[in-house]
Amino acid sequence: MKSELESIAPGPSTGRAPDHRRSPVSSARDKAGGESPASPGIDCRSAAASAVLSQLKWDDVFAEAESILRRLIQFETVNPPGNERPAADYLAELLRQEGFEPEIFEGAPTRANLVCRLKGTGEKPPLQLDGHLDVVCADESQWTHPPFAADVAGGYIWGRGALDMKQMVTMSLVCMLLFKRLGVRFKRDIIFTAVADEETGGTHGAKYLVDNHADRIRAEYCLGEIGGFGISKWGKTFYPVQVAEKGLCWFELVARGEAGHSSIPDPDSSLIRLSEAIIRLGRNGLPRHDNVVAGHLAKALLASQRFPTSIASAFLLHPRLTSLVLNRLVPESEQATMLSAMLHNTASPTTLRAGGKTNIIPAVARVEVDGRFLPGQTAESFLAEVKDVVGPGIEINVLKKLQPTTVDPDDPIMGAIARVLKNHDPQAVALPVMISATTNATHYSTLNTKYFGFSPVKVAHHDSFRSMFHGADERIPVEGFRFGIRVLAELVEEVCS
Numbered sequence: 001m002k003s004e005l006e007s008i009a010p011g012p013s014t015g016r017a018p019d020h021r022r023s024p025v026s027s028a029r030d031k032a033g034g035e036s037p038a039s040p041g042i043d044c045r046s047a048a049a050s051a052v053l054s055q056l057k058w059d060d061v062f063a064e065a066e067s068i069l070r071r072l073i074q075f076e077t078v079n080p081p082g083n084e085r086p087a088a089d090y091l092a093e094l095l096r097q098e099g100f101e102p103e104i105f106e107g108a109p110t111r112a113n114l115v116c117r118l119k120g121t122g123e124k125p126p127l128q129l130d131g132h133l134d135v136v137c138a139d140e141s142q143w144t145h146p147p148f149a150a151d152v153a154g155g156y157i158w159g160r161g162a163l164d165m166k167q168m169v170t171m172s173l174v175c176m177l178l179f180k181r182l183g184v185r186f187k188r189d190i191i192f193t194a195v196a197d198e199e200t201g202g203t204h205g206a207k208y209l210v211d212n213h214a215d216r217i218r219a220e221y222c223l224g225e226i227g228g229f230g231i232s233k234w235g236k237t238f239y240p241v242q243v244a245e246k247g248l249c250w251f252e253l254v255a256r257g258e259a260g261h262s263s264i265p266d267p268d269s270s271l272i273r274l275s276e277a278i279i280r281l282g283r284n285g286l287p288r289h290d291n292v293v294a295g296h297l298a299k300a301l302l303a304s305q306r307f308p309t310s311i312a313s314a315f316l317l318h319p320r321l322t323s324l325v326l327n328r329l330v331p332e333s334e335q336a337t338m339l340s341a342m343l344h345n346t347a348s349p350t351t352l353r354a355g356g357k358t359n360i361i362p363a364v365a366r367v368e369v370d371g372r373f374l375p376g377q378t379a380e381s382f383l384a385e386v387k388d389v390v391g392p393g394i395e396i397n398v399l400k401k402l403q404p405t406t407v408d409p410d411d412p413i414m415g416a417i418a419r420v421l422k423n424h425d426p427q428a429v430a431l432p433v434m435i436s437a438t439t440n441a442t443h444y445s446t447l448n449t450k451y452f453g454f455s456p457v458k459v460a461h462h463d464s465f466r467s468m469f470h471g472a473d474e475r476i477p478v479e480g481f482r483f484g485i486r487v488l489a490e491l492v493e494e495v496c497s
């Protein structure tokens with residue numbers, strides 16, 4: 001049986017393999033008049049690409065994509081336990097119907113990772129399109145529409161995973177189907193990965209693939225989360241592109257003292273000294289650090305604004321003015337917090353443990369702290385900063401570490417992203433950003449894959465994308481999803497040509 005996507009290809013549908021030597025894409029390129037000056041490794045051909053892609057019956061593409069996304073949302077892949085296998089089987093069947101040979105690798109029983117390749121000529125190394133199939137939990141009582149019903153209402157598709165990140169899984173799959181149908185033979189293979197277990201660290205997902213099937217997923221570039229969601233501001237739409245991810249260093253602070261009867265207070269008790277350390281950490285924060293990503297972000301903001309807003313961006317990187325700019329000149333506290341996190345290591349106390357009885361002073365008090373450090377630094381240099389702030393007499397024990405990741409914000413793919421975005425949104429500005437969370441980038445980058453977080457979606461003015469990520473009422477605007485499909489398809493075409 002063939003998928004409905006058969007109908008989207010231009011020309012008669014014969015069911016035979018298309019002629020790769022003279023594909024609709026290459027003839028349209030020829031008509032478009034050769035190549036523009038190219039960045040190294042990526043040809044600037046979006047005009048030619050859109051000539052081919054504009055022949056498609058996009059309404060049919062969108063209808064099919066929306067039906068696939070809704071079906072994917074209906075698989076309850078809450079992690080834990082994940083149980084991604086049925087969703088992966090569903091995608092594999094769609095791919096097999098189109099003549100692909102998808103593979104499924106289980107990192108643990110039912111923790112399925114789908115890998116599928118669209119072969120190119122091999123003149124350039126592969127491009128990977130990555131999404132995760134698992135989602136975080138959803139408390140149905142807080143939702144307007146049930147989180148796994150995939151209702152369509154008010155111009156949105158509602159459901160857990162609609163933004164994080166079954167939309168990217170669907171868009172990537174649609175790109176595979178489209179280009180297969182068009183008979184395109186790119187210079188790069190396209191590798192589609194739909195993986196398990198991202199939400200709890202990727203042990204059974206991306207990390208499992210990297211450790212056990214690296215040959216199947218080795219690529220020059222990977223497009224995945226987090227980024228691509230448009231933010232409207234100052235008459236522009238800013239599309240963040242993740243180019244760096246902070247390192248992770250979870251640790252505990254431990255204070256020890258004398259246990260005793262609490263009818264006689266001890267101003268030096270473990271609990272009081274630990275509390276003082278927590279307050280110093282919380283109130284003082286850690287020192288500011290320049291870094292290449294924050295520099296690029298400020299420059300990109302600067303270039304996109306008029307006086308006087310541009311002044312704020314210019315001052316952002318001035319060591320003594322950063323706090324002033326963030327506190328006074330950045331209008332939304334959400335943005336100020338994000339910018340601040342790109343210029344500082346951070347340490348957030350989360351879990352306190354001390355004592356068990358109201359009338360006993362505890363001998364030991366502990367707090368667990370979620371630490372994140374900037375690219376270019378180490379867990380050790382980060383902990384030295386923490387030690388300076390918390391002061392003497394407090395033990396620091398490391399609980400978990402992950403290295404930061406970073407790619408060149410000037411990589412030619414950033415230019416390709418900017419060009420393709422502008423084709424569909426003349427006000428678009430692509431912004432390189434660093435995120436504080438960890439994603440699959442941490443695993444794929446161990447294979448030297450250049451990971452860019454870009455899953456394009458046009459978000460409505462009034463929607464707070466951040467509150468929907470992992471929050472109640474997660475939903476994707478239907479128009480924004482359609483925008484994303486076209487942008488991703490054109491970007492893939494440009495990067496792989």
Ligand SMILES: [Zn+2]
Nearest residue numbers: 164165198225
């Ligand atoms: Zn995610």
